[in-house]
Amino acid sequence: MSQYAALLLAIPLIAAFAMPLFGLIGKKIRNSWAILTMLATVAAALILVWEVLTQGTIIYAFGAVDPSLTIPFDSGGVPIRILFVIDAMSAFMILTAAIMMFAATLYSISSESEQTGQDGYYALLFLLMAGIFGMVSTGDLFNFFVFLEINSLAGAALAAYRIKGGVAVEGGLKYAFISTVSGLFFLIAVGMLYGQYNSLNIAYIASVIDFTGLSLVAVVLMIVSLAMKSGSVPMHFWTPDTYSSAPSSITALLIVSSMASLYAIFRIAFSLFGLTMNVVTVGWVIIILGILSMFIGVSMALPQKDVKRLMAYHSVSQIGYMLVGLGVGLAVLGDQQMLAQFGVVAMEGGIFHIINYALYKGLLFLIAGAVIYRCGTANLNELGGLGHSMKWTMGFFIIAALAIAGIPPFNGFASKLMIYESVFVFNPFIAVIAMVVSIMTLASFVKVFHSMFMGPKLPQYETVKEVPMPMLIGMGLLAVLIILFGLFPDLVVNTLVEPAALALIDRSGYITSVMGGI
């Protein structure tokens, strides 16, 4: 059976703790080690995704004689070890995380090259990635909590890494606070489920679940805590502060970690509880959270002057699209006809939007980082005329801005169209709001484009030149993927997104893959 599931965690963890040792030898060695680790992790991730897509769900039981042996003979039919359950949805998230890891690490090699304390920076970066990979692959609730905490600690430390006169610490502190509170509430909810079903394994609990009042409390606690961590309204107040004060490459990875929390909401809603709970109510709660996030995020973004703060508010707004898409899928889960008619398409749109959002939002933050790297300011009123000197960066910005506004032929259009079409059948009002938000997004990015790149060359930026090669490669990869995903959406939807949506819907398949035909 596949060993890559274990390698996916082992490589970044070992590399992270070995990083300070390599840092002692020299700068070049340390940078090579960072790139080598990144390539090895991405390779393991890609092979794992390929195996899942060709062979179906992969199970990895840690510490078992045979990794596929989920239920030992003497355990009485209960899975007791920590299991990794990697189905098509997890594989999709692993692919997203691997692409962003590639771009962000390569970008960091240049953008951080003048900074101190890089050993700790790369060590924390790989810990953050290990946390994300663990969160999306684990099949065990407590194990998920542990990876959530690894991810939160590394993320908070990285967000505060460049102190910047205290403002970065302020952002990091907010992130650490919110993630710890959400982690503790999640743990209490896990305890409630353990008290009732005597197991921590998601598939086992799903197979014996009997929805009681206590389970309802657990669902509410889990969804609230994970929504808090993913930065949707009304718990979004930390996102602008943390995203704008963290280093840009880290912001791109914090976005992936918020996607991992979003994944967990849907894994818990679809695979753990599924139809045992009242899916219509929970679905509508998620849809309303999504609409509020979309609208409040974009309207807060319009008056912002700091470019990264503006982008951070847009990320609140974009999370709304995914919540709406998957929320509609959840609300009609009980009705086969409606599910086939538009529910599956809405879910596919929401899932497709996860990878698209990670790509263009990551690219936008990397561009903001490139501008700050060369000009030293993020204030839109001070910037201007950069189109003369940073031509590549401007090109990437145009691609990313059109993608986030949902203009064809870029990837944002492909997934937003799927959401509009299907949600319109469900409730036309929601689709109209989604389109209005899209137009406001475009307006806001036209403003950013105009004040950053247009106009005459400013005297204070006379010496500004294009950013170094590794940063361009990191951004270029994301830009190329945005265009490819926009030109061939059918290919991506058929190979990656549709299996992921079906894997979420197929709750009994998830249970069977662990419990083995019981």
Next chain:
Amino acid sequence: MIEQIPYLAVILIAGIGIATILLKKNLIKMIMGLAIIEGAANLFLVTLGYREGGIAPIFTSAPGKEMVLPTVQAMTLTNIVIGFATTALLLAFAIMIYRKYGSVETNNIRRLRE
């Protein structure tokens, strides 16, 4: 009724922690509130695994009596370690903020919004 008392204590302690975080303006006190919620989570987990008259769950030459549940105890230990790391990180942030801003009152920590 006597079995329910630990659960009531959990709710009470968690409430005190949440109230501390929401009402206090001092960062150190807010971090203390977080640590109190963590204590509530730990108490909750240990209580879940307790069995009346149970013995320690060590199977070697155990008398065939009822045992307390070991999994929740392992979870509690893990959570204590994680809580230690989080509290240390948060206090380090508080020290850094005090050095840069000269205060740990949240009213004064607003440089990011200006």
